[in-house]
Amino acid sequence: MATDHAPPAPSSSPVEAPVRVLLPQVLPALVVGVAASLLFIGISYLSEEFQDVLWHDLPDALGIGGYSSLWMIAMLTASGIAVGLVIWKVPGHAGPDPASEGLGGAPLAPAVVPGLLLASTLTLAGGVSLGPENPIIAANIALAYWLGRKAQPSLPGAVWVSLASAATIGALFGTPVAAALVLSEALAGQPGRGSLWDRMFAPLVAAGAGAVTTQLLAEPSFDLGLPVLDSPGFGDLLAAVVIAAAAAAFGLVAGYLFPYVHGAFHRLRHPMLMLPLGGLVLGLLGALGGPLTLFKGLEQMKELAEGAGGWSSGELAKFAAVKLLALVVAASxxxxxxxxFPAVFAGAAFGLLAQALVTEVHPAVAVSSAVLGFLLATTRQGWISLFTAAVIAASPAMIALLCVASLPAWLIVTGRPQLELDHEGKAMR
Structure with a gap:
């Protein structure tokens, strides 16, 4: 007697992509990874060379102190004028308003890229409290999308976007781990065939290529030379939780201020009014906070950490507050x-302040926990915040502490304004 057999139940596990699907992605990913890193290194080199001219060679030739209050005010105002001219006159106007742009986004038109890179180079060299990450990622996405679709039109445009994003994040942080964390957060809720690792395969190749290229040519480092914590105890855990929560609350100040400061500047409407005025305000803040509060903050953060113990709590509070305000003004x-990058500096200054107030707290616990909390408040990028804090701590033993400390800090920041606006100028939550 014939028996009916029920069809097999569909497997709940994702279908693995065959090797023949993944292998052809390796070469495009390697090319994008290396190219993205080279663009980042090139812009960084140009901005650093120009920075030396503006802040050392030129004031020396004029017999003026490079970091005198007068020079900082003049230089940042001049930077505002220069960037304003680029945004006003260069085709593409250096891209959309950065206040409403996060990491990545839709590809820009290729014609926008030169103006965006020029404006970013002037911003970095001029001492403005912003980093290279958003413009470099946007430029690499635009170029990879444009050239990739010409070279291999069969590949979806989204592939080139993910490759460029991952490659640039890998190049910026000098490791593909940061890109892996960001990608896992971005892809986890997206539908797609194959496992998460199948979808991450090519972007991780690109991130690895970008990271290795940067490591070989530029040797980036977030190491602050802090004492290593080998055996954390309950006191260290309590300190990490408290400092991360306090830094998160401090970082929220930037989110609450952002839409109001942005709205005030944009009532001026014209870039030749907004940027020079913004530069003047940044110059005044620089004169108040000193040269450590200028620029993107990575090298300044190392100098800050090297002088730990020599700064008073008042000085550290001033550094943290001025950097927070400068970040809000520059982005607005x-x-x-x-x-x-400037958010990391503000978090590090806040952590050193906490350690100066309570000297029993280990410096690595104070700084890494504060960076974690401040980044959670300003970016809402949980993995990037944890990764950056862990790298600064330079201790595997700190990872568990930071994971626990992130939980109350997240409860403080979730649902509250972050340092990004929607396209109507309203705070994103």
């Missing part, structure tokens, strides 16, 4: 740059 008035 239209300078082209990213917000992660």
């Amino acid at each position: 008035c239209g300078f082209r740059g990213g917000r992660i």
Whole structure:
């Protein structure tokens, strides 16, 4: 007697992509990874060379102190004028308002890229409190999307976007781990065939190529030379939780201020009014906070950490507050740059302040926990915040502490304004 057999139940596990699908993605990913890193290194080199001219060679030739209050005010105002001219006159106007742009986004037209890179270079060299990440990622996405679709039109445009994003994040942080964390957060809720690792395969190749290229040519480092914590105890855990929560609350100040400061500048409407005024305000803040509060903050953060113990709590509070305000002003008035690097400086200054107030707290616990909390407040990028804090701590033993400390900090920031606006100028939550 014939028996009916029920069809097999569909497997709940994702279908693995065959090797023949993944292998052809390797070469495009490698090319994008290396190219993205080279663009980042090139812009960084140009901005650093120009920075030396503006802040050392030129004032020396004029017999003026490079970091005198007068020079900082004049230089940042001049930077606002220069960037304003680029946004006003160069085709593409250096891209959309950066206040409403996060990491990545839709590809820009190729004609926008030269103006965006020029504005970013002037911003970095001029001492503005912004980093290179957003413009470099946007430029690499635009170029990869444009050239990739010409070279291999069969590949979906989204592939080139993910490759460029991953490659640039890998290049910026000098490791593909940061890109892996960001990608996992971005792809987790997206439908797609194959496992998460199948979808991450080519972007991770690109991130690895970008990271290795940067490591070989530029040797980036977030190491602050802090004492390593080998055996954390309950006191360290309590300190990490408290400091991360306090830094998150401090970082929220930037989110609450952002839409109001942005709205005030944009009532001026014209870039030749917004940018020079923004530069003047940044110059005044620089004169108040000193040269450590200028620029993107990575090298300044190392100098800050090297002098730990020599700064008074008042000085550290001033550094943290001035950097927070400078970040808000720079992002509001239209300078082209990213917000992660200066946010890390503000978090590090806040952590050193906490350690100065309570000297029993280990410096690595104080600084890494504060960076974690401040980044959570300003970016809402959980993995990037944890990764950056862990790299600064330079201790595997700190990872568990930071994971626990992130939980109350997240409860403080979730649902509250972050340092990004929607296209109507309203705070994103």
